[in-house]
Amino acid sequence: MKGNRFFYYIREGINSIFNHGFMSFASVCIIVACLIIMGSFTLLALNVDAIIDTMESQNEILALVNDSFSEDQARAIGPLIEAIPNVSRAVYVSRDEAWEDFLDTYDNSSRFEGLDSDIIPDRYEVFLDDISLMAQTQKDIAEVAGVTDVMAPLSIMRGFVRIRNIVTIISIILVAMLFLISLFIMSNTIKLTTFERRDEIAIMKMVGATSLFIRWPFVVQGLILGLIGSLVSFLLEWGVYQVVVERIISNSGFAFMTFLPFSEVALPLLAAFAAVGLGVGTIGSLLAIRNYLKV
Amino acid sequence: MVQFIDVFKSYENGTKALRGVSFKIQDGEFAFLVGPSGSGKTTIIKLLTGEIAPTDGKVLVNDYDLSNIRFSKMPYMRRTLGVVFQDYRLIEDKTVYENVAFAMRVIGASAKEIRRRVPYVLELVGLDTRSRRHPQELSGGEQQRVAIARALVNNPRLIIADEPTGNLDPARSLEIMMLLQKINELGTTVLVVTHEKELVESFSKRVIAIDGGKIISDGMGGYYNYER
Numbered sequence: 001m002k003g004n005r006f007f008y009y010i011r012e013g014i015n016s017i018f019n020h021g022f023m024s025f026a027s028v029c030i031i032v033a034c035l036i037i038m039g040s041f042t043l044l045a046l047n048v049d050a051i052i053d054t055m056e057s058q059n060e061i062l063a064l065v066n067d068s069f070s071e072d073q074a075r076a077i078g079p080l081i082e083a084i085p086n087v088s089r090a091v092y093v094s095r096d097e098a099w100e101d102f103l104d105t106y107d108n109s110s111r112f113e114g115l116d117s118d119i120i121p122d123r124y125e126v127f128l129d130d131i132s133l134m135a136q137t138q139k140d141i142a143e144v145a146g147v148t149d150v151m152a153p154l155s156i157m158r159g160f161v162r163i164r165n166i167v168t169i170i171s172i173i174l175v176a177m178l179f180l181i182s183l184f185i186m187s188n189t190i191k192l193t194t195f196e197r198r199d200e201i202a203i204m205k206m207v208g209a210t211s212l213f214i215r216w217p218f219v220v221q222g223l224i225l226g227l228i229g230s231l232v233s234f235l236l237e238w239g240v241y242q243v244v245v246e247r248i249i250s251n252s253g254f255a256f257m258t259f260l261p262f263s264e265v266a267l268p269l270l271a272a273f274a275a276v277g278l279g280v281g282t283i284g285s286l287l288a289i290r291n292y293l294k295v
Numbered sequence: 296m297v298q299f300i301d302v303f304k305s306y307e308n309g310t311k312a313l314r315g316v317s318f319k320i321q322d323g324e325f326a327f328l329v330g331p332s333g334s335g336k337t338t339i340i341k342l343l344t345g346e347i348a349p350t351d352g353k354v355l356v357n358d359y360d361l362s363n364i365r366f367s368k369m370p371y372m373r374r375t376l377g378v379v380f381q382d383y384r385l386i387e388d389k390t391v392y393e394n395v396a397f398a399m400r401v402i403g404a405s406a407k408e409i410r411r412r413v414p415y416v417l418e419l420v421g422l423d424t425r426s427r428r429h430p431q432e433l434s435g436g437e438q439q440r441v442a443i444a445r446a447l448v449n450n451p452r453l454i455i456a457d458e459p460t461g462n463l464d465p466a467r468s469l470e471i472m473m474l475l476q477k478i479n480e481l482g483t484t485v486l487v488v489t490h491e492k493e494l495v496e497s498f499s500k501r502v503i504a505i506d507g508g509k510i511i512s513d514g515m516g517g518y519y520n521y522e523r
């Protein structure tokens with residue numbers, strides 16, 4: 001592209017933005033609103049996912065071994081449990097080790113004096129690949145000979161998996177809807193410019209300007225509006241995330257939750273925002289100009 | 296070069312604007328296209344500029360076959376012709392100079408080429424002293440000269456003008472026609488649509504007369520008889 005043409009596109013694009021300051025402002029605002037909603041749901045989904053990941057990596061399922069089994073018999077069950085689909089690892093914990101852990105969690109309180117490890121069974125800590133299949137895996141483990149009981153935090157799991165599914169579905173629907181709304185506003189903003197310049201466009205066509213040349217200034221206009229929208233949204237989203245996470249963490253009821261630091265999601269979020277913003281800008285401008293280019 | 300071979304044009308509402316039109320204009324010729332209102336003159340111009348496509352028959356313009364042209368080729372075909380309309384079609388917020396330069400810029404001419412060519416064409420149409428004015432500060436005749444300069448600036452092989460003097464008084468009209476004749480003498484083919492009988496008769500040029508979508512006479516001498 002020749003230099004003077006490049007600057008021609010940029011200059012025309014920027015002029016159009018200022019000539020329709022209010023609509024340009026409105027379309028940036030709509031993009032920002034849409035991106036923030038999209039972004040917030042995506043961040044929520046990512047965090048729920050991260051929480052679920054953490055839970056997956058913690059030993060949530062306990063398989064208790066028949067009291068009357070010897071240690072050798074109890075250890076023999078391990079491979080059987082690990083053979084079950086969705087079980088990634090089964091770690092043998094003897095009743096003595098479990099008892100010590102138990103006492104540790106209660107600071108070796110004197111309440112349990114006189115009791116010893118005989119009152120609890122040997123056990124396996126079972127790690128899963130996918131905790132959304134926890135109920136089935138729990139059943140499978142229970143069927144292993146020698147396992148008397150399987151303790152799984154099913155209700156908490158179900159809650160989180162359900163939240164994740166709902167959040168994912170809502171996010172997808174919202175993103176699609178908001179994308180269309182942004183597109184509509186963007187293309188109408190640019191349509192104003194094309195309408196105002198319809199005579200100019202007609203002259204350009206008459207003297208033999210190519211469609212590409214006619215389109216470029218409008219695409220530039222869309223790209224700039226989209227880019228501004230995505231940058232503003234990114235900064236706002238950043239602030240919102242910090243405030244919300246801080247609020248939640250400071251509320252002791254949610255102390256068990258961990259959150260992704262913003263720095264970890266910043267780059268993908270910025271990339272996604274820029275992609276959506278530039279996408280809306282490009283597609284919106286092409287939609288706006290298409291009627292003028294038919295002949 | 297322009298050639299129509301048995302061209303038919305029906306609009307979407309069923310109007311048969313052209314019913315078998317054939318004629319040929321050689322390079323370097325000057326021709327008038329005359330006929331009453333609604334006879335199909337503008338339809339012929341729109342076919343030449345590629346704004347509409349023929350329903351049947353062949354339209355050839357400067358080595359392009361418009362009945363069968365790729366969409367992507369259309370801009371390059373249009374660069375070989377300059378078009379002038381009755382209503383001038385200038386951009387109001389651009390100066391005379393910018394209006395003419397615009398036509399060069401949008402087909403990718405360099406700033407240097409523009410600086411060299413625009414003053415030359417403005418002088419050719421007699422507007423070199425008006426280049427910083429805006430269209431609304433000019434008379435109708437001057438505005439039409441700007442339009443002619445714009446049509447001319449990319450050095451087309453053919454100029455087509457649809458009723459270029461329709462909004463001008465007889466003296467201004469004559470000046471515009473003499474300008475078009477001068478342009479023709481400099482080597483550009485010219486096709487002028489008009490229904491002003493006196494004007495046509497004051498030039499002895501080829502006259503193609505059309506009525507009801509058909510050519511009814513075609514000959515030299517500045518005489519036509521569509522008003523029978």
Ligand SMILES: Nc1ncnc2c1ncn2[C@@H]1O[C@H](COP(=O)(O)OP(=O)(O)O)[C@@H](O)[C@H]1O
Pocket residue numbers: 306307308310311312330331332333334335336337338339
């Ligand atoms: N876009 C159109 N749709 C339908 N009919 C049209 C259209 N343009 C022109 N016509 C009709 O075609 C005929 C020829 O029109 P036109 O070529 O404009 O004539 P002229 O320029 O000689 O006055 C007229 O009957 C006119 O009403």
Ligand SMILES: [Mg+2]
Pocket residue numbers: 336337338
């Ligand atoms: Mg007409």
